[in-house]
Amino acid sequence: MRIDILSAVPELLTSFLNHSILKRAQDNGTVGIFIHDLHDFADNKHRRIDDYPYGGASGMVMTIQPVEKAITKLQKERHYNEIIFPTPDAPLYKQKTANTLSTLENIIILCGHYKGIDQRIRDHFITMEISIGDYVLTGGELAAAIITDSIIRLLPGAISDETSALTDSFQDNLLSSPVYTRPAEYKGWKVPNVLLSGNHKDIDEWKMEKAIEKTQQIRPDLLKNDTTE
Ligand code: SAH
Numbered sequence: 001m002r003i004d005i006l007s008a009v010p011e012l013l014t015s016f017l018n019h020s021i022l023k024r025a026q027d028n029g030t031v032g033i034f035i036h037d038l039h040d041f042a043d044n045k046h047r048r049i050d051d052y053p054y055g056g057a058s059g060m061v062m063t064i065q066p067v068e069k070a071i072t073k074l075q076k077e078r079h080y081n082e083i084i085f086p087t088p089d090a091p092l093y094k095q096k097t098a099n100t101l102s103t104l105e106n107i108i109i110l111c112g113h114y115k116g117i118d119q120r121i122r123d124h125f126i127t128m129e130i131s132i133g134d135y136v137l138t139g140g141e142l143a144a145a146i147i148t149d150s151i152i153r154l155l156p157g158a159i160s161d162e163t164s165a166l167t168d169s170f171q172d173n174l175l176s177s178p179v180y181t182r183p184a185e186y187k188g189w190k191v192p193n194v195l196l197s198g199n200h201k202d203i204d205e206w207k208m209e210k211a212i213e214k215t216q217q218i219r220p221d222l223l224k225n226d227t228t229e
């Protein structure tokens with residue numbers, strides 16, 4: 001898979017992408033992540049990528065020209081399955097979307113800044129808009145990092161045990177059951193007996209019971225089944 005990220009502050013992404021699972025997935029060829037500085041595409045000598053909003057509102061708006069140039073250049077090189085714009089005024093990001101995105105070949109993520117981006121970019125280039133939550137960030141880089149991370153951990157070859165990602169929270173509309181590791185007892189705090197029993201049927205039943213219990217308590221909305229769309 002290939003992910004191209006267009007950003008006004010690329011440094012925000014490089015350190016995040018160059019560690020841990022995300023680094024390993026790039027090193028072993030599971031994914032290629034390419035970060036592009038939007039200033040490099042600006043056709044003005046000050047490399048400006050923002051301007052005042054029409055209508056006299058406060059804040060600055062990202063201009064069309066550098067974004068158009070960057071996207072058009074990439075599109076000449078290969079076909080992109082989705083061009084994604086993270087923005088708060090969009091449908092909420094869910095695991096199901098991450099699952100779908102992880103099956104694609106090439107995607108672009110455009111990080112917004114300031115007040116956002118000229119609507120015409122959204123109208124003419126963006127194929128998918130994603131909000132990562134009901135709050136407003138200063139830029140799309142953190143959202144792009146979150147989307148990228150959630151996709152990469154699903155790719156075969158990214159995490160050592162591929163089935164692990166399938167037992168995480170939100171797969172099956174359930175939160176994850178609790179996890180334990182050695183020692184079996186610490187300061188009198190014990191691991192539930194069933195996990196030490198070696199009986200896989202009992203263990204699976206226990207995990208399912210705990211997952212349902214936790215979901216009912218914390219996120220009953222997930223059990224209504226329609227929230228992962
Ligand atoms: N004026 C906009 C917010 C702009 S915030 C509004 O009120 O809707 C600047 C940029 O940060 C956005 O263009 C977007 O790319 C990113 N961003 C902020 N909050 C976000 C969120 N909840 N989800 C995804 N991206 C977000």
